[in-house]
Amino acid sequence: MKKYDLRSDTLTLPSKEMRKAMYTADVGDDVYAEDPTINKLQDLAAKLTGKRAALFVSSGSMGNLIPLYINAGKGGEILTHKNSHIIHYELSSLSALAGAMPVAVEGKRGILIPEELQKHLRPDIYYMPQVKVIEIENSHNKEGGTCYKLEELKAVNDFARKNNLKVHMDGARLFNAAEATGIPVKKICSHADTVTFCLSKGLGAPVGSMLCGTEKFIAEARRIRKMLGGGMRQAGVLAAAGIYALEHNITRLKTDHENAQLLAHVLAEVPWAEIELSTVETNILYFSTGKRKAENVVSALAKKGILAGAAGPHTIRFVTHMGISSEDTKEICNLLKQISITK
Numbered sequence: 001m002k003k004y005d006l007r008s009d010t011l012t013l014p015s016k017e018m019r020k021a022m023y024t025a026d027v028g029d030d031v032y033a034e035d036p037t038i039n040k041l042q043d044l045a046a047k048l049t050g051k052r053a054a055l056f057v058s059s060g061s062m063g064n065l066i067p068l069y070i071n072a073g074k075g076g077e078i079l080t081h082k083n084s085h086i087i088h089y090e091l092s093s094l095s096a097l098a099g100a101m102p103v104a105v106e107g108k109r110g111i112l113i114p115e116e117l118q119k120h121l122r123p124d125i126y127y128m129p130q131v132k133v134i135e136i137e138n139s140h141n142k143e144g145g146t147c148y149k150l151e152e153l154k155a156v157n158d159f160a161r162k163n164n165l166k167v168h169m170d171g172a173r174l175f176n177a178a179e180a181t182g183i184p185v186k187k188i189c190s191h192a193d194t195v196t197f198c199l200s201k202g203l204g205a206p207v208g209s210m211l212c213g214t215e216k217f218i219a220e221a222r223r224i225r226k227m228l229g230g231g232m233r234q235a236g237v238l239a240a241a242g243i244y245a246l247e248h249n250i251t252r253l254k255t256d257h258e259n260a261q262l263l264a265h266v267l268a269e270v271p272w273a274e275i276e277l278s279t280v281e282t283n284i285l286y287f288s289t290g291k292r293k294a295e296n297v298v299s300a301l302a303k304k305g306i307l308a309g310a311a312g313p314h315t316i317r318f319v320t321h322m323g324i325s326s327e328d329t330k331e332i333c334n335l336l337k338q339i340s341i342t343k
């Protein structure tokens with residue numbers, strides 16, 4: 001039986017062409033800044049995001065930790081959505097390693113707005129912690145792959161400028177957000193001081209993320225990366241996969257979004273699922289299983305070869321990616337219609 005793995009876009013595998021780019025890459029010692037392929041990737045990432053410089057880091061988690069360490073560390077507060085990745089899935093690294101305090105902020109669809117941010121600012125009294133950074137996630141994973149509109153990005157950025165705060169964007173799926181909203185990547189990034197995006201998710205590289213910002217910031221980020229044990233040597237073999245991903249795999253994200261729409265429309269029709277179609281914006285979709293237990297529905301799906309994760313007692317997440325073609329999606333839709341489950 002064919003397996004359709006919808007658990008995450010982190011499951012994408014490097015293609016034959018990507019592997020060829022990896023094994024033919026020129027390499028050097030990156031701690032000496034002498035790996036030509038890493039340097040090329042960093043230049044490319046800076047150019048794409050419109051920032052002055054970029055740093056290749058091992059993961060999205062490290063790409064979030066370093067800027068928050070630099071801009072909020074040792075007692076500073078970070079305003080972030082209550083369902084952000086940094087709160088739920090990064091092992092409290094902000095408190096454990098950076099010494100910063102994440103503050104959970106309310107926001108519909110994972111979007112932060114000035115009215116909610118304002119509630120968390122404190123008077124400048126010596127015994128009160130002070131907010132240093134606003135962290136925005138775009139697209140927002142746990143809220144369903146949702147994206148900031150341009151005016152929403154501007155509102156957060158204006159609020160940050162007014163209050164002398166930095167903005168960090170967790171753009172693990174930045175290119176999905178750009179594709180879905182039609183806002184150019186550079187324009188999205190112009191509303192954040194620092195941006196992290198992942199090569200290893202929908203873009204299909206096996207490892208790595210890019211941290212982008214000013215030259216001064218990236219020079220400091222390089223120091224903190226080394227301190228965290230993230231200084232890599234001949235990692236050009238990994239960077240080559242990243243370059244390949246950026247040159248070949250951005251435009252195809254549209255297909256993942258179309259496939260997510262197809263799945264969502266079938267889920268809206270089957271009796272065992274409930275979904276609000278307007279919530280599906282990119283390649284991530286969540287649906288309710290109503291009174292049925294999510295784990296029972298996950299088992300029923302698995303019997304048809306569809307792998308998915310329970311995201312709550314009555315919630316399931318599907319993520320589309322390059323390992324799921326449009327043909328596969330049609331077949332998954334047929335299989336979904338065949339499932340019958342009562343509890």
Ligand SMILES: Cc1ncc(COP(=O)(O)O)c(C=O)c1O
Pocket residue numbers: 010058059060061062085137139140141170172173198200209
């Ligand atoms: C929104 C978001 N940010 C950050 C990360 C962390 O990326 P990594 O798993 O590479 O540390 C993820 C991973 O899924 C994510 O979804």
